[in-house]
Amino acid sequence: MQLTKQQIEKLRIHLEESGFKYIDVQMEILDHVATAVEERMTENANLTFQDGVNQTQSSFGPKGFRQIEASIIKGISRKYNKLFSNQFIYLLNYKYIALVLFSGFSVYKIQELIGSQDRFLTLAILSYIMFLVASLTSKLKTATYEKYMLYKISESYLGYRDVFVTVIFAYLYGMNASYLFTSVAITLYGLYYISAVSVAKQGILESRQLREKFNLINKNIDKI
């Protein structure tokens, strides 16, 4: 027996009201539960949809669907951690190492040319503000994916970049900053940022693919 579009939607709303707010998490649980309910209703023609859902839910045990959600989150985190470290290491391989060293050297030379630590700090803060504005604009464009766990986890790496900036600024303020340290820190920051963007892009791509399918289903429901 196949569930109707309305029953599927009812199930989805039930999951949402139970606290499963991320669409990708909902989707994976939804298919499993819907298939199990269909099978129960096929085996017992007198079984109502609601009873089928209740029976399926209780068969998941005391932790219910939370266990699936936890494993989905753990799996996504593990996958993106791996992607991030692979990307970071990739930027340090022979193909890019010359470019990385050149970037570090360029930052060193800029500091030397500017000559004053205070002026360099002002320039660094101004650049960072501009960079933040650009990042926020970019975040607004992808805000539509906020409902996807894939996006949330993949995008979280970008949040940690501020740790780098804090360390750089704290060092410049608190001590006699050596140009070398600043160059290394800024270069590492660049590598981190590129890796983080790469992970976030992957998250957006996967979220977009899911959203297209989700929208397709919703469009069909609206037509009924």
Added chain:
Amino acid sequence: MAINNELFKGTLQTIILNLLSVNERMYGYEITQRVKSITQGELLLKEGALYPALHKLEADGLLETSTEVVDNRVRKYYSLSKEGEKKVVSKLQEAKEFISQLQLLLNLKPTL
């Protein structure tokens, strides 16, 4: 009978990889049902054990996933990656060797 999680833990990944090497691609519910039908209902693979294993295998790069709209919902299919195809052979061999050693240990007769 639901399999004791502790007993299942060590071999679950091998079981999933082996099922996928035979079936090309499967979705979560299908895997639980296939285990049930192969063992004629003697062994039940619970969702609480299946999904963590599937997501770990995917994160480790041994499984690939794809999604499709099926019966008004999105279905996630799991299949072996290239790395997974290589790994399934060694995992199976490892499991078989473990089972034969286990049989030796479990068939011990008390000495007089």
